[in-house]
Amino acid sequence: MKFSNTVTTFATPERIWAIWTDVDNWSVWDTELCDSYLESPFKLGAIGKLTPKTGTTSKFTISQFSPGKSYTFTIQLPFCKLNVHRYLSIYADSTSFTHEVSFKGALAFLFGWLLGKKFKKVLPRVMENIREMAEAESIGQGYLEKTAD
DSSP: OEEEEEEEESSOHHHHHHHHHOGGGHHHHOTTEEEEEESSOSSTTOEEEEEESSSOOEEEEEEEEETTTEEEEEEEETTEEEEEEEEEEEOSSOEEEEEEEEEESTTHHHHIIIIIHHHHHHHHHHHHHHHHHHHHHHHHHHHHHHHHO
C-alpha cells in the first residue's frame, strides 16, 4: 500500500524543510502525534522515537537523506516496514512538498489496512497545517524585515 499528498505554497523550501526536520515539534502540526524526538542530529542513520495519540511508541530511523530536498524515515513493524518519504519540488514562485507513506513486507497489506486508512484520512489536514505554519512564518519574517528598514 502506498499513498501521498502534495501541497503547494509560497513559503520558501527552507521554511518547509525547517518544519519537517524539527522532530521535537512534529506534534505541533501532526494531529496524530503526542511526542517525537531524535537521539542525535538530523542526518542519515539518526534514530528517534515517536508516540502516536493511539498506539505505542515506535523507534524510527532516517533511512534516506538528501539535505534540503528529501528524507525518508522508516519504522520497523512485525514483518513490515512503514516508510514516510518527504520531498520538496522547487519552482520559481512556489514550493510543493509531498508526504508519501508506504508499507513494504509480508504484512504490508495488514498494516496498510490497519494504519494506512487513518493516515490517509488525516494527511491532507496535516499537510495544510505545515503550509499554514510556513506561510505565517514567511509573512511574519517579511513584515519584520520591512519594518526594520
